[in-house]
Amino acid sequence: MMLTDDGKHLYVSWDEYHLLIEKLALKVHASGWEFDQILCLARGGLRPGDVLSRVFDKPLAIMATSSYRAEGGTIQGRLDMAKYITMPKGELAGRVLLVDDLADSGVTLQAVVERLRGMPAIAELRSAVLWTKAVSCYTPDYYVEMLATSLWIHQPFEEYDTLRPAGLARKLSI
16 A cells, blocks of 8 residues: 555555455454344445455345545535345345445445444344554444544555546556
């Protein structure tokens, strides 16, 4: 991972990103906690949730959330949470592992946890992320890295945020 000279930006490669997800899986496993389902928060939690779902052979549910709105996604606005949780069958129940990419301000995770704790079918809820910022108002049960400062993390898939089909066609015409 590359930290910029100004100490405000952290750039993460695909290999580093996948290694963090694998380390997160091992942290959850080492805890000995058994869970029944994984709920990932889309979009940031989709990739970690998918990998954990495969590694632990557990069903994956998805909940869409969004909170970044202004300045190219760098200023947090109103939190939007999907009314429904998408899953292949049944309902979200039992012991649930909530997965996202990071606990930034912590507002999203805290709001989702409060909502899920209000669901009687959920017996136990724990959360897991790749990064937790020290400024976060919510600390997940599992995380790989604690960031002392509020760095802006540039994840490898962000190139697709501005890459449109025409740009992709140019990129692939080698």
